[in-house]
Amino acid sequence: MPTALTDFCRHPIVQAPMAGGGSGPELAAAVCEAGGLGFLAAGYKTADGMYQEIKQLRGLTGRPFGVNLFMPQPALTDTSAVEVYREQLAGETAWYETELGDVDGPTDDGYEAKVAILRDDPVPLVSFTFGCPSRAVLDGFAEVGTYTVVTVTTAAEAQAAQWSGADAVCVQGVEAGGHQGTHRDDPHADGTGSGLGLLALLAQVRETVQIPVIAAGGLMRGAQIAAVLAAGASMAQLGTAFLATPESGANPLHKQALTNPLFTHTELTRAFSGRPARGLVNRFLREHGPYAPAAYPAVHYLTAPVRKAAAKAGDAQGLNLWAGQGHRLAREMPAGQLVGVLAAELDAARVSLGLGGPGYGPGGAV
Template structure:
């Protein structure tokens, strides 16, 4: 018997979403703390095995009875040039020798076990499922709708938002160029100025709002409640924050990564293919400066190629070769418990909205 999926607004007390951050950051403790505080927390299933995803869902359900989400990576086309990947491997040989580790094997890892993860989420439904790097087929979204699961598709352009609406998604997460981590583009265009082209969040909200009739979740550089009020005034039903939660106590980010957000040594971010082969925004460190300019368009091959190198750098306490994903607002990061951060953000948002009402009266 099918049920109608709840809207995002019905699932949370506050219009605040904790972004799914792959690589162990969005662990169950963080998601539970956000959910218990009235936000919508997300587990990140990207790069995990189906079994690991299932185990994290089980752990999360022991920590909270509130609604939560799970994020999936869409399968990637086999478009990477093997020769370009081999050249990049040779260029990283010195890095591997320096950190006394081996470079990874990138072969045959393009679908992120997508179908197996879908099967688990069909058999044991969760309140929300979101998708990154593309849009699922209509049959997939219809199956989730029949199970009562709300679906969200990330879009970085009007065209991608229209695809999500046509496929039957319940909401669109509009991701501005300011966002930390991987851009959720449906297709990685190597001609797009090496991934540096993009649309700012407020402009994107305005354009997408006039193009589709779906609820919008705004993502990209948001760190303060006043910004949440701004994107809601622009037409979003909720704001999604990632970097803001990266520095919290419950975050699974490496301590070096947390400290780097406000370290004067790391002054800016940029989009780079250096670590994964796909544009992702992170703090500019030595690895980004030295290898970013010639990293090929090869995702997820480069992610697996550099995985051991990144782990070895972290073990050595060297942030200069770690993937320090962060949005443009990273300097505003606050080291607070996640639940307290939700409370602070909501209070700031409410205060800003009250100011707007008084200014307009």
């Protein structure tokens, strides 16, 4: 297996692991075959479901790939706020003719079982979201040759990841679509504007840690990739850019909404899951976002039947339309072709910025 981050792929382009169906074997394989680094999202899957997808991906590509795990979350000790939110959602159950979900689902996302499988049958790279694993877990992956990456949203989180033994960090700016990968969910930070943009956060992290950095958040074009590489990142991670590809497992309503003029902007919301996540502003987000409690994954379980019913009804106004701030720049093309276009744009931008020809950037492999 590769021992340096830039050895995993030809281009410094990482396809973000998008849980909930977006990142499956087809998408990851297409990205890997085109010279990028494809990722499977193990979040919301059973341990066996994750393993079956890994087997499928191995049948589609022999190139290195990654698997992303959700860290276990604290158990919900007070359900009163969730029950109040259940009452708030009563109109949704009548509209979509469905019941709300049981909030007593697991809070660990099968973490221990997934770690055990990935230790027994190693993959090239494993990343973590919603926290930092223990040194024992990270050391265990190092023993079997697996490269580890921890998603961070502050310099302090990056420092903790380095201290724990992570090989690299994925720096997630506030522009990123989907869930913010904060290690501690602080409801007091809601609406304060405390989240940092990618370039500001990247600079802070680069001055705090010595391990390689992957930059993520609102990246949609090769010139943006060139910018984060010039700022010190080793690679760039893109999610929303790959969401519109035919290999993506996202709902067609979700794909269409990315460039639909009806959806003008994104916001961070707890409406669908109980954790801050950036999505296109639709009716559900507007009506329920102000009332959603900080209760992940209880709220995720609560709203799951409504989201499923909305999808079945073809109603994008009831879906969690996760998207980064650059969503209007989404391009409908095969994932492999998109990797090629991004790489060509990156090369052109490097030349125009006087950074030389094709390459990874400062200290990276050419």
